[in-house]
Amino acid sequence: MENRNDDEAVAEFNAIYQRWHHGELEVPLPGGETGRDVLDRYLPVLTDLRIRYLDDHDWTGDIIVVSHGAAIRLAAAALAGVDGGFVLDHHLGNTESVVLIPITDGRWSCVRWGELSPPFSPEPAPAPIADAVRCNTDPMA
Template sequence: MLRLVLARHGQTPANVERILDTVLPGPGLTDLGRLQAEALGKELVADPRGPVTALVSSPARRARETAGLVAPAVGLTPGVVEGTHEVQVGDLEGRNDDDSIARFRATYDAWREGDVAARMPGGESGRDVLDRYLPALEGLRAEHPDGTVVLISHGAVLRLVAHALVGGIPELGSDDHVDNCGRIVLGADHAGWSLEAWRREAPGGLASTRDATGG
């Protein structure tokens, strides 16, 4: 059975300023973000369910930096998986005003409720995101049918994908927040995907302030 850990990247300057920053390569990590990534590595190693067998990230700089800081703890060289970058917000890119953030969240909320045709203004629809992300996950599943794979990705996209794979998670209600280096753990076997854990909190008690894309 495959165990897939979808982990969010560490904190970035854009997260601190609540800036919608989604275009590749994007920003790197803050000092806190680097500490979060190192703490994530320690928690992954301490997990009693077995060692990490593969470590990969989205092509975004913040995800690659996070994976690079996790790598020494798990003893693996990280790879990059195309198609697993953040939702592209189009006309909202670079903005942090309340109206723009409200539009982003309203579109994401529509996706979570099943309306994946809804589109970020000038950017991607939920369907666009799923059409690039889900094949990437199936590729990982084919390459690693067993073991624990850690994918360092992004707040909005990993939440959308998790909801899509397990058919929604009613017990979360409207609060499906995932802090920096928080993680969603999915299992995959012949019957499909299942939710093992939804960890909102940053590892090591290193919490970030809630930002525009993390929830």
């Protein structure tokens, strides 16, 4: 899929990426990495940055990591426990960011996803009849 942007390649990438967010990290992209490979390459760098700088009480700055949006989304979900459904529903646009802050015990908290703030939950499936019954309104009106 390298150097391809045709509809078939995009659909194949998206199908595999969705599987990664549903726990199937061992599925590889054709001729490329698995989700596990991406995380194994990506997460140690973030851990090292955290240990070197963010866990140092004298450090007062921020660290900015620039990467491919899909890798950012996968790593942020893994580090901060952001729901895979939310990640798949909320693509990051060009130059959008995810903000993670270190919390206790080596864990992270996601405090910003693009333009969104927590809580980060998947979009509810539309259920107009159930919604109307719950709200006591006529769904046909």
